[in-house]
Amino acid sequence: MTRTSFPEQGQTRADVLATLKSLKSNDIDWRRGRTPLYVFDAGDDIYEMGRDAFFEFFKENALGKNRAFPSVMKMENDIIDMSLGLLHGESDACGFMTTGGTESIIQAVQSCRNRARHDRKSPTFRGNIVAAYSAHPAFEKAARLMDLEVRRAPVAKDYRADPAAIEALMDENTMMIVGSAPCFPYGVIDPIADLGALAQRRGVWLHVDACVGGYVAPFARMIGRNIPAFDFQVPGVCSISADLHKYGFCPKPASTIYYRDGTCAEFHAFDFDNWPSGRFYTTTICGTRPAGAVASAWAMFHYLGQEGYKRITTELMDFIDLYRAGVEAIPGLRVLGDPHVSVVAFASDDVDLFRVAELMSENGWLPGLLKEPQAIHRLMSLVHAPVLDEYLQDLRQAVDAVRATGATAKGIEATY
Numbered sequence: 001m002t003r004t005s006f007p008e009q010g011q012t013r014a015d016v017l018a019t020l021k022s023l024k025s026n027d028i029d030w031r032r033g034r035t036p037l038y039v040f041d042a043g044d045d046i047y048e049m050g051r052d053a054f055f056e057f058f059k060e061n062a063l064g065k066n067r068a069f070p071s072v073m074k075m076e077n078d079i080i081d082m083s084l085g086l087l088h089g090e091s092d093a094c095g096f097m098t099t100g101g102t103e104s105i106i107q108a109v110q111s112c113r114n115r116a117r118h119d120r121k122s123p124t125f126r127g128n129i130v131a132a133y134s135a136h137p138a139f140e141k142a143a144r145l146m147d148l149e150v151r152r153a154p155v156a157k158d159y160r161a162d163p164a165a166i167e168a169l170m171d172e173n174t175m176m177i178v179g180s181a182p183c184f185p186y187g188v189i190d191p192i193a194d195l196g197a198l199a200q201r202r203g204v205w206l207h208v209d210a211c212v213g214g215y216v217a218p219f220a221r222m223i224g225r226n227i228p229a230f231d232f233q234v235p236g237v238c239s240i241s242a243d244l245h246k247y248g249f250c251p252k253p254a255s256t257i258y259y260r261d262g263t264c265a266e267f268h269a270f271d272f273d274n275w276p277s278g279r280f281y282t283t284t285i286c287g288t289r290p291a292g293a294v295a296s297a298w299a300m301f302h303y304l305g306q307e308g309y310k311r312i313t314t315e316l317m318d319f320i321d322l323y324r325a326g327v328e329a330i331p332g333l334r335v336l337g338d339p340h341v342s343v344v345a346f347a348s349d350d351v352d353l354f355r356v357a358e359l360m361s362e363n364g365w366l367p368g369l370l371k372e373p374q375a376i377h378r379l380m381s382l383v384h385a386p387v388l389d390e391y392l393q394d395l396r397q398a399v400d401a402v403r404a405t406g407a408t409a410k411g412i413e414a415t416y
């Protein structure tokens, strides 16, 4: 193995920057809508707003918000307050910024476990979590960190979580059940009202994973789209994770976690004093974290306002309608379930879609795949809209080619 060596001498800034640019040349071209996930975009002005706000707070550290940077504290509090309004949190609800959906979920699971330990007067209690098969792996990650168990229940025919299947896996050690709004694989919002009723009846915590939907589903509702209630309006919902760096169109890393019950702040926080430097109190798993991400989220809320988010959501959902119609106009393809926002997967009964994805990838389209059922999957934002026709044309051609030859995939696999 040859290991890249640490350069003896430095290079000029211009050379370094030029090399950075050239390093990108083999990357997937997200600006031309070629990535089915990872990047969320809503136009150049929004990109620039996020970037400029980020660099205004480039050096500050959100870890120091309590003592050194009241600006960061204020911005975080504002973001939490404004978002709680959006998610129908009552006055005693609370929330925190984190660096991503995974961190938000780890924090929610930890708070739930800490509360269960407190309520059950059992300081070593390790409960289980019951989630649909479609729930994000972050719950598994949280469970492995805390030595908990996650049980996955099959989804219903409409690809939403099946409350009866979830209940069948619950026992006296179940502390949390999960609903997604929407789930990553199928883009459908789980029956949160039914899950909330189940959670209340069995006395367990319902976490709603709105990492994808948290900042788009509320606006989709406002513009009259058919979005079922999924937030604190629904009785039984205890916590909600919502990613700013997805459909909030904020720069990474930025997410949020909310609790209906403000006393959860105590179960959420890390508070420690037994070391030489004194009290260490944080509300994130991370220590140091970028204040730029806080500033740019704050900037985005103020730059766009509800009006701006509604305008983007209108454009996005109009595009999604065209996309779905375009896909279903291709013989043999059908959209899975009835996706609520901008995550859409489609399957085929007569062609091997994994082979179709292989052909598409020759045209630069990074495949997004589901293995169950086999499907092509995309999380779309406005960066995909200008290339809609191009995508559908390539898709139709690939489907025709695969149908004509009956070809099957050479070895592509579904990966995130």
Ligand SMILES: *Cc1c(COP(=O)(O)O)cnc(C)c1O
Binding pocket: 099, 100, 101, 102, 103, 136, 138, 180, 182, 183, 184, 209, 211, 212, 243, 255
């Ligand atoms: C993206 C996503 C997450 C995790 O978020 P990260 O920001 O990637 O850590 C959790 N749940 C769902 C449904 C997601 O789509």
